[in-house]
Amino acid sequence: MSPPENGPITVALVDDYDVVVMGVANMFDRYRDRVVVAELDATMGVKDPVDIVLYDSFAQPESDHHEIGILVANPCARRVVVYTWNFHPDLIASAKERGAHGYLSKTLPARDLVAALEAVHAGETVISDPPARTRSAVGLDWPGRGEGLSDRESEILALITQGKSNADVARLTYLSPNTVKSYIRTIYRKIDVGSRTQAVLWGVRHGFTPDHHRIEHWKGGP
Structure with a gap:
């Protein structure tokens, strides 16, 4: 596709x-x-007009799409696209109801992600096919990747670091309680801790708390 x-x-x-x-x-x-x-932007406060806001839902309470509504209502955001691994039908429906113009998978290669954004910019509503959880998109990064945590394990640890209970994590991620427990056991083993308190302390030390500030002077700006 041409520019x-x-x-x-x-x-x-x-x-x-x-x-x-x-x-x-x-x-x-x-x-x-x-x-x-x-x-x-590490907040919801997009201040300059842009064609598309790409909202990455890492460690966000995905069952509450209030954030998406705020972005859609922002006059600086011409279109809003959700970027996530969680393709539960209720989440997709919620995002669409709140005015999102796309719901894209984090497993998309960069070329396909760019093509999807171009389609949204052209006026289409683009919903990715539900991803097979076998890989992550090349080039993505997340807290804990260097320590061997997968993207989903990192998101679960981030929620735990924020003080969420297992029931909260299951509700927010649309995973079963047993699946959450299984992930947590794997996380503990990978980061070499034996308790939830130790896991939270590890998370705080390794960047698993949100950064509620704007990111200035991005080299890719116009």
């Missing part, structure tokens, strides 16, 4: 974790003739 006629699409990346939005931004580096990251 848009009026220049590259401008995109704002929104998440509460610096490392997550930086990882997504790095995926777009080789496609800067088609997509320009105009803003990185």
